[in-house]
Structures are given as structure tokens and as C-alpha cells.
Amino acid sequence: MTVIGRFAPSPTGALHAGSAVAALASWLDARARSGRWLVRIEDVDTPRCSAQAEAQILRQLAELQLHPDAPPVRQSDRTARYGSALQHLVTAGQAYPCACTRKEIEGALQAAGVLHERHGERVYPGTCRAGLQGRPARAWRFHTEARGSPVIEWHDRRLGAQQQDVAQEVGDFVLQRADGLWAYQLAVVVDDAEQGITDVVRGEDLADNTARQILLQRALGLPTPTYLHTPLVRAADGQKLSKQNGATALDTSRPLAALAQAARHLGLPDPPGWDSVLIAGAATPGLSISDALTWWTAAWGDRWCQARHATLA
Ligand SMILES: [Zn+2]
Numbered sequence: 001m002t003v004i005g006r007f008a009p010s011p012t013g014a015l016h017a018g019s020a021v022a023a024l025a026s027w028l029d030a031r032a033r034s035g036r037w038l039v040r041i042e043d044v045d046t047p048r049c050s051a052q053a054e055a056q057i058l059r060q061l062a063e064l065q066l067h068p069d070a071p072p073v074r075q076s077d078r079t080a081r082y083g084s085a086l087q088h089l090v091t092a093g094q095a096y097p098c099a100c101t102r103k104e105i106e107g108a109l110q111a112a113g114v115l116h117e118r119h120g121e122r123v124y125p126g127t128c129r130a131g132l133q134g135r136p137a138r139a140w141r142f143h144t145e146a147r148g149s150p151v152i153e154w155h156d157r158r159l160g161a162q163q164q165d166v167a168q169e170v171g172d173f174v175l176q177r178a179d180g181l182w183a184y185q186l187a188v189v190v191d192d193a194e195q196g197i198t199d200v201v202r203g204e205d206l207a208d209n210t211a212r213q214i215l216l217q218r219a220l221g222l223p224t225p226t227y228l229h230t231p232l233v234r235a236a237d238g239q240k241l242s243k244q245n246g247a248t249a250l251d252t253s254r255p256l257a258a259l260a261q262a263a264r265h266l267g268l269p270d271p272p273g274w275d276s277v278l279i280a281g282a283a284t285p286g287l288s289i290s291d292a293l294t295w296w297t298a299a300w301g302d303r304w305c306q307a308r309h310a311t312l313a
Helices: 019-034 051-063 080-093 103-113 185-193 204-220 255-265 274-279 289-304 306-312
Strands: 002-009 037-040 095-098 138-141 153-156 161-166 174-176 199-203 226-231
Touching: 002 019, 002 199, 019 199, 019 226, 019 255, 019 289, 037 051, 080 095, 080 138, 080 174, 080 185, 080 204, 103 226, 138 204, 153 204, 153 226, 153 255, 153 274, 153 289, 174 185, 174 255, 204 226, 255 289
Parallel strands: 002 037, 199 226
Antiparallel strands: 095 138, 138 174, 153 161
């Protein structure tokens, strides 16, 4: 089976040091196994996305010589597919309409004496599982317990054995929001399947979404890819580096230096004879980008792809 990897940035800002790590890792993982590498623009959260940021990201990837094997696809072009997937789940009794406002959810949780919070979000108490009681539908939610236990176990290639009880820890999560926008979880699962993604390599901040995505894959009868979550790049205050906390745009005018920084974050060795002083300074090392990428591809393969080779042998 051909390995197909992907990099799926949200066009809410330029690539920064953190997203460059995920881009490079996913590219190396596909290349190390002679696979294909795709780029998907995750612009379902349309109010925060811009065409300008998308163009900038694609330009930065080109400057880093991380070229996709097919033209990038955009989630905003694919909303009909998300609608079909939701319909499938509704028909199967695995999705239901929800009429609750944020305030009502808060009230229901307080009445039940539950203060379970997760990443600043309340765990939905399941109020509308029993029907809308005449209220108008606002959003659509996934019924995490429609098919029995929602305890998902999976193996992350870097983090090892993972487990999450989605009903307990997350609750019935949103598939389509009250403002009509599609939720990230549904869009990602539909797109990964349609693009034939076999191996997801992405930042560790997204690891927490994996159980929800596997649950959705199973509900929709879609295959589950393998997962590898890369170490996060942290800002000076220890927080994850993100566009939200003001991460600066990656300087791709010196592509080798930018790639070397990302490669080191992934624990990959510098190419032999490569003086780190040259990378930190203004001088360009005597190596082409393409040679450096070839070196890191081999190093990535040695580090992360041995088990698969052994299995195939
Ligand atoms: Zn509700």
C-alpha cells in the first residue's frame, strides 16, 4: 500500500517555527517510505481564515522545497461532503440535533453539580439526546454512546499507547456548529479518508482529537490511519507556540536555517560536517536544500520507520 501523508495548515496566519516542524515531519515521513505527500488547507473556520495567509503558507512551503504531489485542496470547497457524512450519521442514529445555548449547557451542568471542564470547554451533558422538546435545532452533535463503549485505544508512533473515554472526557461533541460551520473533527475525518491518508503526522497539540476522530471513522465505516504526534515548539513562557500567542512568521528567506531548526526539534542529526555556526549565522552551508532534505529523510526513516520495515520483511 502506498503511504500517503499530509500537512493540513489552517490559513489563519503564516507558517511559524511550530507549524514548520509538523510540515517537515509529515513530508519526511512520506518521503522516507517513498510515499506521497499532500497539502490540505483547513479553512472550515472561515471567519478566522484568509486567502492571504493561505498564499503565504504555500509560498513558504515552496521556499522550503516541501512540494506536494498534488494541488492543495481546501476544506471550504468540500462542505457538501461534510453534509453527506452528517446525514449518514443521523440516519444511523449516531448524530442528533441540539438546541442548547452555551448558557443552557452551563446551567444544566451546574444543576447536576458537574463542573467537569476540558480545555476551557464544558463537557456537554447530553440534554438533547432525549429530543429537542419543541426547541429549534442549533447544532448537530455526535452521540458518543450510540454504539456502546466509546473508550478508544490507539497506538501513537511517538507517544505509544493512548486511551480516551470520549463520552466521559469530551462528551457528545459538535459536528456542525450553530453558525452552520462544520466542526474540525468531522471535516478532518472525511478528508483524510477521501484523500487516502494512511499516516497522519501532526503536532502534539492535536493528539487529544485523535480518539474523537477514530470514533467518527468507525461510525462512518472509514479506515483509521496511523498517527505520529510531533513535539511542540514552546514559546518563551512555556506555552505552545501558536498564531494566537503571537508566533512570528517563519523566515523562509533562509530556507536551510529554517529547515535545520525544525529538523533539530525533531531530534534529527545535522548533515555530516555541517557546522552549526554556519546555520545560526548568516552564511549558507555548502549543501543544497535538496541534499539536506535527502539526509534528513534517511535519518527520519532510521528513527521512525524501522518497525514498519520489520513488519513488511
Ligand atoms: Zn442540547
